[in-house]
Every structure is written in structure tokens, then in C-alpha cells.
Amino acid sequence: MRYSGFRVIKEALTGHKGWTPAWRDASPQADYDYVIIGGGGHGLAAAYYLAAQFGGKRIAVLEKGWIGGGNVGRNTTIIRSNYMLDGNEPFYEFSLKLWEGLEQELNYNAMVSQRGILNLVHSDAQRDGARRRGNAMILNGSDAELLDTEGVRKLYPFLNFDNARFPIKGGLLHRRGGTVRHDAVAWGYARGADQLGVDIIQNCEVTGFRIENGKVKGVETSRGYIGAKKVASSVAGSSSRVMSLAGLRLPIESHVLQAFVSEGLKPTIPGVITFGAGHFYCSQSDKGGLVFGGDIDGYNSYAQRGNLPVVEDVVESGVALIPALGRVRLLRGWGGIMDMSMDGTPFIDRTPIDGLYFNGGWCYGGFKATPAAGWCLAHLLATDTPHETATAYRLDRFRTGHIVDEKGQGAQPNLH
Amino acid sequence: MRLPCPICGERDRREFYYKGAALERPAPDAGEAAWDDYVYLRENPAGDTRELWYHDGGCGAWLVVTRNTLTHAVIGAELASEAKA
Numbered sequence: 001m002r003y004s005g006f007r008v009i010k011e012a013l014t015g016h017k018g019w020t021p022a023w024r025d026a027s028p029q030a031d032y033d034y035v036i037i038g039g040g041g042h043g044l045a046a047a048y049y050l051a052a053q054f055g056g057k058r059i060a061v062l063e064k065g066w067i068g069g070g071n072v073g074r075n076t077t078i079i080r081s082n083y084m085l086d087g088n089e090p091f092y093e094f095s096l097k098l099w100e101g102l103e104q105e106l107n108y109n110a111m112v113s114q115r116g117i118l119n120l121v122h123s124d125a126q127r128d129g130a131r132r133r134g135n136a137m138i139l140n141g142s143d144a145e146l147l148d149t150e151g152v153r154k155l156y157p158f159l160n161f162d163n164a165r166f167p168i169k170g171g172l173l174h175r176r177g178g179t180v181r182h183d184a185v186a187w188g189y190a191r192g193a194d195q196l197g198v199d200i201i202q203n204c205e206v207t208g209f210r211i212e213n214g215k216v217k218g219v220e221t222s223r224g225y226i227g228a229k230k231v232a233s234s235v236a237g238s239s240s241r242v243m244s245l246a247g248l249r250l251p252i253e254s255h256v257l258q259a260f261v262s263e264g265l266k267p268t269i270p271g272v273i274t275f276g277a278g279h280f281y282c283s284q285s286d287k288g289g290l291v292f293g294g295d296i297d298g299y300n301s302y303a304q305r306g307n308l309p310v311v312e313d314v315v316e317s318g319v320a321l322i323p324a325l326g327r328v329r330l331l332r333g334w335g336g337i338m339d340m341s342m343d344g345t346p347f348i349d350r351t352p353i354d355g356l357y358f359n360g361g362w363c364y365g366g367f368k369a370t371p372a373a374g375w376c377l378a379h380l381l382a383t384d385t386p387h388e389t390a391t392a393y394r395l396d397r398f399r400t401g402h403i404v405d406e407k408g409q410g411a412q413p414n415l416h
Numbered sequence: 417m418r419l420p421c422p423i424c425g426e427r428d429r430r431e432f433y434y435k436g437a438a439l440e441r442p443a444p445d446a447g448e449a450a451w452d453d454y455v456y457l458r459e460n461p462a463g464d465t466r467e468l469w470y471h472d473g474g475c476g477a478w479l480v481v482t483r484n485t486l487t488h489a490v491i492g493a494e495l496a497s498e499a500k501a
Contacts, residue, residue: 238462240458240459240460240461241460241462244459249453249457249458249459250457250458250460251456251457251458252458252460253436253437253458253460254460254462254485298434299417299429299434299467299483300436300437300460300465300467300485301485301488302462302485302486303485303486303487303488307417307429307488309428309429309430342455342456398452399448399449399452399456411455411456412436413436414434
């Protein structure tokens with residue numbers, strides 16, 4: 001079924017009896033050409049692009065719970081292309097371009113809203129850093145504008161400009177960044193993939209791999225054995241658990257990242273703001289809640305909840321930047337599990353096992369990468385070569401010395 | 417989360433700095449593969465794990481803490497200088 005304004009009017013006049021499910025709840029077949037583990041944003045996007053762009057047939061997406069129930073439903077919905085390093089920025093710019101055309105491509109309203117992201121600076125050194133980053137972004141085809149204090153004041157007059165310790169000296173504005181309705185991304189890709197014949201199999205947990213002579217033959221699941229020519233793992237947060245079933249150890253630790261939503265307010269914050277003197281970022285959802293977050297909790301965790309010290313830290317940073325937040329009531333908070341990689345950069349690569357592919361290590365930046373990660377994983381599955389924007393995302397880059405460390409922290413995942 | 421420091425007693429998580437999994441350090445001449453493994457690759461278990469915490473807001477001791485990553489339950493802590501890796 002194609003969605004359109006005409007269809008909405010027609011259904012409104014006929015009692016909404018014509019709507020059909022957006023995708024089939026498929027049962028597993030005995031074997032497939034491609035099995036993608038993980039029905040999150042990345043896995044569904046990979047299945048969609050594999051079918052739509054690379055002519056893939058007989059594709060299944062296996063999801064242990066329900067699609068969109070993992071990190072694609074637990075993030076702060078921000079999209080941006082403001083990385084600095086050559087290994088990263090072309091990829092994220094590719095992703096942002098895919099976001100810009102996503103709704104037309106999928107015929108699905110994902111509420112892509114390019115409301116702009118402002119990274120604030122509070123010192124001369126930070127301004128130099130922002131200028132350098134902005135230039136790197138522009139050289140890679142993205143957009144960046146360096147604002148002075150007055151420029152920031154015009155956009156966001158309610159910020160605390162005269163904080164004695166961290167006065168606002170300007171900011172790097174990335175106008176094409178913004179937010180997207182995150183659940184709709186999973187649902188849109190699921191619907192698009194389903195229309196191209198992809199089987200989306202929910203409540204199907206992978207419990208093992210069948211590997212013979214170094215080549216993957218299929219996966220054992222809670223719904224029986226499923227044969228496959230190629231298998232890809234796209235389960236960020238649980239990558240180490242799934243890949244350990246194939247006997248692999250990864251350069252990844254799992255950490256918990258918290259995020260928060262306030263009570264609904266009238267339109268207050270038009271774009272996305274990030275604090276430069278502490279880890280705090282904030283935007284306002286279309287429902288009116290302020291969506292904000294900060295650092296990961298800092299210790300390995302698979303529990304989808306965090307501890308209070310980070311709540312305190314995030315709220316302190318928020319009130320330091322936006323004093324008016326002090327009167328806002330917090331509605332809820334939640335935690336998501338991140339694949340924190342050793343250099344803060346993801347992986348889209350083959351593994352030492354023939355026919356087994358890996359997409360993961362997205363740290364807390366996986367949502368914005370969804371379209372490009374899906375495309376690049378599909379490219380890798382279809383052609384056995386990395387996409388031109390994802391050549392740096394190799395699993396063996398630590399051994400070969402080709403790390404991509406955007407933050408310069410070294411092999412300490414909780415600091416990225 | 418509170419950690420039972422063997423010297424200071426039970427203390428708030430904020431007094432500690434987190435390092436990561438408690439691993440056995442390879443010999444200096446163990447070779448590239450062993451060092452790659454030690455520096456970059458992790459078991460990252462969902463369940464009990466042994467990890468290094470530094471009590472920088474207290475006695476300054478390095479601890480080996482056994483903790484459950486699924487529940488955040490702290491099972492025990494010992495001084496790293498006395499712990500077997």
C-alpha cells in the first residue's frame with residue numbers, strides 16, 4: 001500500500017477500514033541467501049538496501065524480540081555529519097544525504113527535521129578546534145558555520161552566556177543536522193524491506209552458528225536451524241555476545257548510556273544544542289519534551305539502566321548551560337547498551353570466518369549512521385568489498401595500526 | 417553502586433576510577449599477537465566479570481572487583497597487589 005495525503009483522506013471518509021499491516025510477521029524458511037541478525041535500524045536498513053540497491057534475493061532479518069525494540073528505540077534521535085577525521089566524515093556525510101532523501105525513498109514519514117546542531121565553544125582553544133573541525137567538514141562536502149557570541153545569542157537568547165567559569169564564546173553551527181522520529185526509521189525500513197520480499201522474523205534469537213571448514217553454513221535459532229550463504233551480525237550492544245557464539249573476541253566493551261525526557265513544554269528549543277564545557281546535549285521533541293543526555297556511566301554493563309551519579313552530572317551540566325531548566329520536571333530516563341569500541345569508531349567488515357560479516361562498535365553514534373551503515377553493510381554483503389566511505393571500518397585496524405580515534409583517547413572505551 | 421574497598425570499606429562509586437577488565441599482562445617479548453590481544457580484544461561478558469578500579473578518592477589502591485554486568489551487583493573486591501590475575 002502506498003501512503004499519500006489522498007489515502008489519508010479516503011481512509012478518513014471510509015472509517016479507516018482499508019489500512020493493512022505495514023509488514024508481514026514472517027516465519028522462517030529452511031534457508032536464505034542472506035541472514036541478517038538484528039532487527040534494529042541498521043539490520044533493517046541493510047536488508048532494505050540489499051534488496052533495493054544490490055538486487056539481493058532471499059533475505060531474512062532475525063530479531064530476538066520485536067523490531068525497533070533495541071537501540072533504535074532508545075536513542076536521542078539526532079542526525080549529524082560533523083566528524084573530523086577522513087575515515088569518518090565521508091561516511092557520515094553519505095549517511096546525512098541518505099537521511100535527506102529517506103522519506104521519499106521509503107514513502108514513509110520519518111519526521112526528518114533538519115533543525116540544526118550547535119556545538120558551543122567556551123574558550124579560544126575550543127574555537128580553534130571548532131574552526132578546524134568545520135573546515136574538515138566543509139572539505140568533505142558537509143556544512144559548517146562558526147558563530148560568535150552574538151550569533152549564538154540571536155539563536156538561543158536563554159543560554160547562560162555570562163557563566164563565570166564557562167562563558168559562551170560562540171559555536172559551530174551544522175544547519176543540516178537535526179532529529180528524526182526514531183521508531184519510524186525502524187518501521188519505514190521494515191515496510192520497505194518487506195515490500196521487496198525480505199522476511200522479517202521476530203522472536204527469533206540466534207543461539208549459535210553452524211561453521212564448517214571455516215565457512216558459515218547457517219545459524220541455530222530459538223525457532224530452529226536456518227541455513228544461509230552469508231550471515232551478518234548487526235546487533236550493537238550485544239555484539240560480543242553474538243560473535244562469541246562464533247568463537248570471536250572483539251575490540252569492544254558494552255557500556256550503558258542514559259538519556260532523559262522532561263515533561264512536555266511549549267516550543268522552547270528550536271534546534272539541538274551541545275554544551276562545550278561538559279557532556280550535555282539537548283533538543284525538543286515534537287511532542288514538547290526536552291530530550292537530553294550526557295556521558296556513558298563509565299563501567300561495563302549489559303543492564304539497560306544506569307546509576308544516579310550520571311543523572312546528577314547531566315542535570316548539573318544542563319542547568320549550567322540553560323538555567324531555565326531548573327524549573328523543568330524530569331519525566332523519565334532510560335539506558336541503552338552501547339558497543340564501545342577501542343578507538344570510538346565502528347566496524348563494517350568481514351570476519352575471519354568465511355561468509356560471516358560484522359557491523360557494530362557504534363559507540364553512542366549508531367542512530368545517525370543508520371542509513372549509511374545499512375547501505376555499506378549491504379554493499380559488503382553483495383560485493384565482498386567495503387563501500388568507498390567505509391574502508392576505514394576494519395576489524396583488524398588495531399593490529400595493523402590504522403586506528404580512527406576521533407577523540408584521541410586511546411584504547412580506553414569508556415572515555416570515547 | 418557501592419564498591420567494598422578492602423582498606424576503606426564500602427564506598428560510593430564516584431570515589432573510584434574505572435580501568436576495565438583485569439587481564440594478565442603479557443611478557444614484554446610475548447609478540448605482537450599477544451599484545452594486540454591484551455590491549456584491544458575483550459571477552460566483554462554478560463554476567464560476572466573481574467575488573468580493575470582505582471580508589472583515587474580514597475586510599476589510592478588498585479582493586480580487582482568482581483561484578484555482574486547484567487545486574488550491577490558487586491560480588492567482591494580485593495587488592496590488585498594481592499589478587500591472582
